[in-house]
Amino acid sequence: MKANKLDSDSDIQRRFRWTGPFLEGWSIFKQSLLGRIGLTLLILFAVMALCSFIPPWIDPMYNPMTGVDPDISTTTGPSWRHWLGTDFMGRDILSQLMAGARVAFMVGVSAAVMSVFLGTSIGMAAGYMGGFVDTLLMRLAEMIMVMPTLLVVLILSSVFGQLNIWTIVVIIALFRWPGVSRIIRGQTLSLKQRSFVEAAKVAGASHVGIIIRHILPNVLPLAFLFMTFRVTSAIIIEAALAFLGFGDPSTVSWGMMLQWVWKTGHMFTAPYWLLPPGICISLITLSFYMLGRAMDEVLDPRLRKEDQAG
């Protein structure tokens, strides 16, 4: 029966060759409990983000930013009209929460993509070129690594005033690449020594050709893994900034919601308002983290259990 399964697997691989490594990875991923939980949670959050346009479409009073219930001017608990209650000026908390999911994905994913892109290119350049370039780039990475991102953003926003959400994303990306680049550099250094890179040189391949065709495909899985961890840190940084009052005032993020709770003095009187954004921040970061751990298992055979290795 097992042999049968293997046969059909390789059959699929033969028909769609590029999917081969992906399917193989998926079959290992499936067996990880962490991975399944993480992925399920993420899908829920994604659905939440995708549905965030529905409440304002049903009734303008459900608009997360500008919609105010005409009958309510203060915070109220859950009701049929407002499933999670309303905030201090009568805005619907559930629709804010859904809009917050969209912002979290936007901030997390775009900051992660940018920082991983930067980290991967810089890491590959440093590892491949070596020598002076390597030293220069890695010292720069270390300098940035020891700067606390949050503090730098706080200083910048007190210098330049309120920061736009995209500015915050870019700053997070600019300060979060060094960790990625160190790992990618290490991987590049070891790949550079492998015979297939020497074979490419003997075949007359250019340096750019070697990086693109031989190094990049081999570091890409690792870069993807890092992306999931970077999403987590970007969401946390954005939430912290918003909570401290340095967020973009024109977006409704979960950190922003927490700040409203705190600023209006409802920290201990309105749990229906405080808990949802808090739980959402914890859960979304946890689920990205679990996803990353499961992907780690796929990429590093040493982390797999015995029966999965074969």
Add this chain to the structure above:
Amino acid sequence: MSAGSAKASLGNDQVTLKVEGLKKYFPVHRGFLQRVSGWVKAVDGVDFEVLQGKTLGLVGESGCGKSTVARLILRLLEPDGGRVIYRGSDITRLSEKEMKPLRKEMQIVFQDPFGSLNPRMTVGQSIEEGLRILGMPRPQRKERTRELLEMVGISGSNADRYPHEFSGGQRQRIGVARALSVEPSLIICDEPISALDVSIQAQIINLLEDLREQLGLSYIFISHDLNVVSYLSDRVAVMYLGHIMEYASADELFENPLHPYTLALLSAVPVAKPGQDVEIKSLGGDVPSPLDPPPGCKFQGRGPLVEERCRLEEVDFWEPGGGHQVRCWKVGEG
């Protein structure tokens, strides 16, 4: 093509590759400021030549600089001294750009069949890489890849598979196919069989021999196994600590080995008849550190005949005739 006619017009004793006084010193960094505190003389003045259609065997223990020689010839490493002459022209100082047309003349087969193929490329893509760089159009490349795979005994339909689907021996064949793709005249085999099972070693050796006859290739065959080298090679160079200790035709080396190191290597080759008493001339001492080698003969402290003079004088080759060269004055003086 011009390259083909040039090959045909060459006589039997044409020199394909000549290496003169090749040197490579690696700096050793020490301390806080990473100052250069010494040099590892990995290759320290090596001379040999490879004739058209012949095989040169390069034997020696691990760390003696065999693979460094291979990388110096292919300009994967920059030599610190000496010259590499390919078909009469010095290629030691060529820039990377000037080197490019010569790349198709010299290829290499690596030791490690698992590291020598990119795991994220199909074997077909690996084989055709050189052809792609030379600008051959895609349909022709596919056709040629098929041919090459068949030539090394793998079905051409396997071109779209990934390296992990093949065994070590098959991967080594794929490595040979990749080396052959650009129709080189010289292939450097850097311990191509030492990572393989004994039963598969023979297959690869036979394959290499057949290909040499079919295509008129020259080989530099690097190995630590004197038995294999003797079987494949026309001439053999025995290396020790970056020097060539003995250089002779394969037959001569086996019938009349002179250097104590060669004798020790030969006596270490297992004998086919069990029970037969063989005197194993195992060596005393250790290999000195290449970082700080002693003055005088590099082999002192290990040979059976050491005298004061071995510790003092740098030894030169002694030539007993017939192209045989030995770096040991004791042997020379009887």
